[in-house]
Amino acid sequence: MKTQVGIIGAGPSGLLLSHLLHLQGIDSIIIESRSQDYVIGRVRAGVLEQGTVDVLKESGLGTRLEKEGLEHHGIELLFDGIARRIDFPSLTDGKAVTVYGQKEVVKDLIAARQAADAKLFFEAKASKIEGLAEGKPVIHFEKDGEQHTITCDYIAGCDGFHGISRKAIPDEILTVFEREYPFGWLGILAEAAPSSEELIYANTSEGFALHSMRSPTVTRNYIQCAPDDDIKNWTDDQIWETLNRRFQRNGESFHLNTGNIFEKGITAMRSFVTEPMRYEKLFLVGDAAHIVPPTGAKGMNLAISDVRVLAKALTDLYHDGSEEGIDTYSEKCLRRTWLVTRFSWWMTSMLHKFPQDDAFGHKIQVAQLDYATASLAAQTTLAENYVGLPLDL
Ligand code: APR
Ligand code: PHB
Numbered sequence: 001m002k003t004q005v006g007i008i009g010a011g012p013s014g015l016l017l018s019h020l021l022h023l024q025g026i027d028s029i030i031i032e033s034r035s036q037d038y039v040i041g042r043v044r045a046g047v048l049e050q051g052t053v054d055v056l057k058e059s060g061l062g063t064r065l066e067k068e069g070l071e072h073h074g075i076e077l078l079f080d081g082i083a084r085r086i087d088f089p090s091l092t093d094g095k096a097v098t099v100y101g102q103k104e105v106v107k108d109l110i111a112a113r114q115a116a117d118a119k120l121f122f123e124a125k126a127s128k129i130e131g132l133a134e135g136k137p138v139i140h141f142e143k144d145g146e147q148h149t150i151t152c153d154y155i156a157g158c159d160g161f162h163g164i165s166r167k168a169i170p171d172e173i174l175t176v177f178e179r180e181y182p183f184g185w186l187g188i189l190a191e192a193a194p195s196s197e198e199l200i201y202a203n204t205s206e207g208f209a210l211h212s213m214r215s216p217t218v219t220r221n222y223i224q225c226a227p228d229d230d231i232k233n234w235t236d237d238q239i240w241e242t243l244n245r246r247f248q249r250n251g252e253s254f255h256l257n258t259g260n261i262f263e264k265g266i267t268a269m270r271s272f273v274t275e276p277m278r279y280e281k282l283f284l285v286g287d288a289a290h291i292v293p294p295t296g297a298k299g300m301n302l303a304i305s306d307v308r309v310l311a312k313a314l315t316d317l318y319h320d321g322s323e324e325g326i327d328t329y330s331e332k333c334l335r336r337t338w339l340v341t342r343f344s345w346w347m348t349s350m351l352h353k354f355p356q357d358d359a360f361g362h363k364i365q366v367a368q369l370d371y372a373t374a375s376l377a378a379q380t381t382l383a384e385n386y387v388g389l390p391l392d393l
Contacts, residue, residue, distance in 0.1 A: 001149065001150045003022075003027045003028055004026050004027045004151070004152060004383060005026060005028040005152060005154050005155070005156055005314060006028070006029055006137065006150040006152035007023055007028050007156045008030075008126045008129075008139060008156045008157055008158060008163060009031075009032060009105040009157070009160060009286075010030050010039055010106075010110070010120060010122070011160060011287070011303075011379070012102060012109065012155075012303055012307075013092050013103055013158035013285045013286030013303045013307055014030050014159075014183070015030065015110060015120075015286075016055075016059075016111060016157065016304060017156055017158060017311055018114075018118060019059060020059055020307065020311035021314060022116055022118065023060075023121070024311070024315045025318075026314060026315065026318050028118075028119070028156075029121070029150050030118065030121065030290060031118040031139070031150070031392055032122050032124060033123070033159075034123070036110065036122045037274065039110070039122070039321060040081060040103060040107055041103070042102075042106075043103065043189060043265070044101070044103065044299070045294055045299055045300055046099055046100060046214060047097050047099055047199075047290060047301075048099075048100055048300075049068070049097060049387060049388030050092070050095040050099060050387050051308075051391065052300070052305075052388070053065065053069070053098050053307065055222060055308055060112070061105075061108050061109065062339035064104065064108055065100055065108070068100065069098040069157060070099040070100070071096050072088075072098065072099055072199065073087060073089050073096050073198045074198055075201060075386065075388075076090055076200055076201070076203075077373050078249055079168070079203040079204075080203075080366050081248070081249050082370075083249040083250075084199070084374070085373075086382055086386070087383070088386065089094065090386050091379055091383035091384070095387040097297075097387055097388075099199075099214070101214050102300050103211060104166055105300070107109065115180070115283075117197055121141075121143060122131075123143060123255065123332060124148075125139065125142055126139050126141045126163075127140050127141060128140040128166070128220075129157075129164065129165065129168040130353070132155075132168060132279060132281060133280060135280065135281060136154070137154065137280075137282065138151050138154055142292065143303070144280070147343060150281045153281065154283065155280075155282045155283070155308065156165070156283050156285050157284045157288045158286055160286070160288055161239070161287045165273055165282060165284055165286050166284060166288055166289070168307045169274075169276075169279040170207045170278070172274075173279060173355070174275070175274070176273070177274075178272045179272075179345070180270050180272065181208070181227070181269035181352070182355050182356075183227055183353075183354075184224075184225050184227045184228075184229060184266050184351055185224065185267050185269060185294065186223045186224075186229065186239070186266050187220070187263075187264065187265075187266075187267065187370055188221050188261045188264045189220055189262060190213065190256040190262065191217065191262060192259030192260075192267065193216060193219065193254045194211070194216070194245065194257070194364075195219065195255060196211055197210050197293065199211060200247060201347075202246050202351075203350070203351045203353075203365060203366075204245075204353075205353070205362070206242075206245070206246065206247045206353065207223070207225075207326060207353045208223075208224035208292040208352045208353065209222065209223050209243055209246035209368045210222040210241070211247060213257075219259075221239075223239065223246070223296075224353065225266060227268055228335065231265060234264075236261050236301055240256065243256055244304045250264065251374075262290075267389075268326060269292070269293040269294070270291055270293065271292060271293060273289070273334070274288075274366045277289045277306070277334060278326070278329055278330040283310055283326075285306045286304075286306055286307070287299065289306070289337070290341065291300070292344035293348045294344075295348040295351060295381070296345055296348075296385070296386070297386070298343065299390060300339045301340075302336070302340045305336055305388075306333050309333055310333075315377065320325050328329060334346055343385040349365075349371075350368045350372070391393075
């Protein structure tokens with residue numbers, strides 16, 4: 001097969017890139033190792049930055065998002081029993097975030113690509129990337145037991161943390177920056193109405209908890225747990241009791257709605273950045289290049305900002321012959337990646353119980369949270385990062 005842009009991976013990165021290129025008349029082929037049902041079934045995060053909402057709506061993907069997305073104008077930070085709200089619109093010139101599950105974004109993207117008769121192949125696993133040093137990229141992949149190749153002008157490695165693209169960059173060129181956090185997140189989806197209109201990020205003496213949601217009838221909650229904890233160690237009752245305890249605040253009773261937990265799992269927490277994000281005619285996009293801890297709700301949003309930069313760069317190249325965009329792709333995306341990695345690291349460091357932390361460490365965290373929610377300047381800092389920094393900061 002031959003195309004202009006070969007895309008490995010049909011997560012948010014690969015699907016949105018293919019969609020945006022299609023709107024500019026640029027041809028692509030997407031190969032995805034998993035089945036369509038598996039890709040759609042993956043449970044991931046659910047908060048869209050303003051910029052993510054804008055690019056989805058502007059590219060014709062806003063119908064369900066506008067109907068089912070929950071626009072949120074603030075979050076609550078809870079620490080030492082003190083609950084304080086950060087307002088977004090008043091601090092960010094009217095910006096907000098939208099709660100809309102990543103799986104819904106993926107469903108909308110797959111539907112749009114299939115409606116456009118895209119060359120989107122599921123259960124097609126890329127095994128090798130060749131020809132990068134010669135300027136003639138070829139993707140080798142297997143489907144239905146047969147070997148195939150895609151000859152293309154450029155390759156977008158949208159194949160996530162466990163993909164093959166990053167490995168196609170020579171070791172002597174690649175630098176990896178990594179930090180593992182000494183805890184994980186136990187996440188649940190439950191048939192229960194959210195217990196609060198907005199998200200609650202709680203720092204407690206026993207650990208972090210987060211209250212989120214997916215719809216008026218489905219709540220999404222997280223509990224800090226040991227990094228090697230096993231979901232089998234937790235009964236539903238223990239999960240609800242822990243959440244209820246961690247969301248209590250001074251002077252008012254907090255009622256946690258409970259219900260049937262239909263999805264639960266434990267994820268590790270890490271920060272991971274690869275430099276550079278381009279090698280010859282290969283571009284790393286999204287989780288293939290970087291991972292952020294979910295505390296700042298940035299994973300998918302950072303992937304989509306990579307896509308916005310690359311789609312514009314490839315459009316400028318194919319339409320006007322300008323290589324300025326592709327030549328600055330890595331530098332531009334890495335700057336934003338480090339800004340977002342810093343925010344995600346800061347939120348994680350401020351809100352979680354660290355094993356090595358003593359009473360002094362907890363007091364410093366409380367002072368950080370007190371300042372972040374009492375000072376207008378500090379609230380503005382948190383709000384502008386949470387709703388999403390401008391692409392051209
Ligand atoms: N060949 C084909 N597809 C592959 C291969 C391969 N060798 N290796 C991985 N993939 C696919 C995976 O099955 C997955 O569907 O690439 C896709 C990568 O998607 P994501 O991991 O979702 O990464 P990305 O699209 O960058 O989106 C980032 O997804 O995982 C979340 O938290 C993350 O919210 C962030 C977002
Ligand atoms: C979620 O709803 O899954 C979610 C929300 C905010 C976060 C992380 C996850 O910071």
